[in-house]
Amino acid sequence: MANGEFRLRVRYGKTGRLRWLSHLEVIHTLERSLRRAELPYAITQGFSPHMKVAFGPALPVGTAGLEEYLEVWLTRYTTAEDALARLIAATPEGLAPEEAVFVGEREPSLGAALTIARYEIAVTGKEATALQVQAALDSVIGEQTLAVVHKGKDKVYDLTRCLPEEARVSDSEDGSVISLTVRMGPEGSLRPEVLIRAAFAAASLDASVATTTRTATLVETKEGWARPM
Amino acid sequence: MTRTDLWSRVEPLLAGVERPARYIDREWGAAHDPDAGYQAVLIYPDAYEIGQANQAIAILYHAMNALPDTAAERAYLPWVDMSAAMRAAGVPLFSLESCRPVREFDLVGITVPYELTLTNVLETLDLAGIPLRATDRDDGDPIVIGGGPCVYNPEPFAPFFDAILIGEGEEAVAEVVAAHRGAKDAGLSRHETLAALATVPGVYVPSLYRVLRSDSGELLGVEPLDAAPARVAKRVVADLDAVRPPVCGIVPFMDVVHDRFGIEVLRGCTRGCRFCQAGMVYRPVRERNADSIVRDVMAGLACSGYDEVSLTSLSTTDHSQLEEVLRRLGRRLEGSGVSVSLPSLRVDAFGVEMARLVSSGKKSGLTFAPEAGTQRMRDVINKNVTEEDLLGSVQRAFDAGWRRVKLYFMIGLPTETDEDIAGIGRLVSRVLHTAREVTPPSARGSIRVAVSVSTFVPKAQTPFQWDPQIPAEEVRRRQGVLRESMPRKGVDLHWHDSEISFLEGVIARGGREVADVVEAAWRGGAVFDAWTEQFRLQRWLDAFESTGVDPAAIANVERDEDAPLPWDHISAAVSPRYLRAERAKALSGVTTGDCSFDGCTGCDVCGELGVDIVLGGASRG
16 A cells, blocks of 8 residues: 555435435535544645545435445555445445445545446326327437536537436336436536436426435446446 | 334425425434433424424434433424425424424423524424413323513413423433333323423423403512412533534534534623623523533534634623634644634623634625714713724724724614714724725725614613514614715615514514414415514414404503513523613613623522633632
8 A cells, every 4th residue: 555545435325215315415524424423534744634534426405315335445444345344334324335445555545436326316297108208208309418507607518428328217106217328428427317308398397306326336347337346 | 103204205295395304314423312201302394494404403412412311302393395295295294304294202301592483382282282381281291381581571472382491401410211101100190290390490381370460451560379489590511611502513514604613611601781682681601611612612523523713702802712712723723724714702802803704715704793873872882882992993904904894783683873874974984994994905895894784673681672672663763874874885774673683672672462463474475574584474473463462562662661571480490680680771871891791690590590700710709
């Protein structure tokens, strides 16, 4: 290890009621969990020393996540199993860690590495059958670009780049479920609700998003998409 | 007993409101016992992020959950967007832990932290579906009990509460619960239950008292009916170390106002500043001993995972063992990245020394409260701080590397002249000059002096309780004098809204008639009045008019020292004779010492209540 630190990568979920936390609230909660777990975390040098920890891409308020990642740098070695057990015992159930591995210091950061996000979005409404929703989506995606106004600024998304897979919709008890895959980039990531609402508006469909869950965040490798651990 | 779970009706509302984390519970440290036979809900009547940090509620939550077969849950006032959504959907106010309607609980405890939260108290009751007035409640309604800093004049909210606990609650709650349970087991009527609660020392039951007025409307007194006590004296915990504070409490998800582990290191303050209600009503001083403090800090950090601990009290830097505590904590926390913070500091070398002990590299700002701009004025209010003390502290602080200082002052104090106000500006100039002198020229650009000037509001149970509050118009004129006197550059000046201070003053010393005003204001839409963007003065002006209550007659008139006061039946155990003597000394500019270190000053608290000053864990005797 370059500077005597061990880089622990942890996969966790954001589920149940805790889907309603903001990204910042998730970060603060996990930092406190790390402290309660008494993991020997490293502290950054410099003017305002703080825990050396990094997080994957943000999840908005209301969106759950099944495979999210954080990294923490430890100053002493402990087995990944031991670290995971202690972390599980110190974390609220809705953010429960599931797996932990050590990764090499040269590995790219989580923010740079995690570029693929898979989502499942439950849709309800009077016109929310798989057939109707699929048609609306296909229509908007077929335009290849999507213009939105976000926080007063205009943004144009290149959908051929942002959506590396076809969007699939299947029927469900309350309406339908959309499976969508988004490629995230440094220029900004397309939020699934934004695309879907644009599709419903364009088709004047009586349907709305009920819940959104990010089912996986993945890295793009030569062999295809994979978990970062 | 009905146990409704509202979660399936609450969750659908969350997507449409700000900060849904306010309503979801499940924080680390939150737990509840749904099977306990006696269920209480403790409510801080403001948004979650304000109330969750409140240590008093945390203490009561901890104390009640430790009682046999008893459980306490929490509730806060939903923000305006959520309460609108709840009303539209027919969802009543719910507790966090079990998402249960507040109305289903045996006991509803609502703290009254600040005068401008009264409309929030009504909003809370209304959202819960509980009749606003105690006299309108029946056997199906919970007992609503109040507490908190405003109880020393409870009359403006008395009609809304079945009972009000005066003073410290951690021991009293056990007695309240026992009395209530006993009454339930015996099948007593609501009235009989309240009478039983009135026998618990420190519990004031407003419905057992009537307000007597002369034909011309002057207050004659607040008199007990039946067997209620003529005066209700506050409860005091004699030995803080006998009651372990909540160490493994709830850790909120949200960024709350004090996002750190708070540990109370002492209670009470006997410096005797004459304007300060807290100093009068939290006597005597009782310190926790250093061993308890260090033990509880380490346990609290381990339980919570916070990276900052705050040693809280009215005047932490007066704790007789503070230096020992800070050195021991410094050793235990070395290299952990955890920092210790102190609330405002004593204005002297010691204060700065203690700040140095806790600062590690990063130096944010130091806070001092000189309160007045001239020595004469400081002597009148008994704030025993000299200009030399202040400038010396500033010099030490900036010499040690601090670049920001915050100063608290007040205007509208008794005997104040424009000269005294101009004195604030002159003092601030000297502070700025001193700061610049000891700071290297290259760093002078980062010097920040913030000055916050509030308007004096005379409070009940203080030597100035008879003094008139300055009318809002005169306040504005004096604020103009203040602004003129300030240095042109280098100072961030903030002052308090004169109309809000006026309203505080009316509620702080009003009688039971003010409750009608509060209700009228609430019906007119007043809520979250302490939040500037929600406050509308007109609602209150309309309320005064429609109820016929003259606010100026309450706030701006000098009271006769021999005339009855609306709070005479509530005792903080400081003798009225002492308050009068202190007022006389104030008018002559004579100071009084701190009885924790100098001799007894004769306020009578210790004798009245059978307690004593406790320093370093040892009773002073």
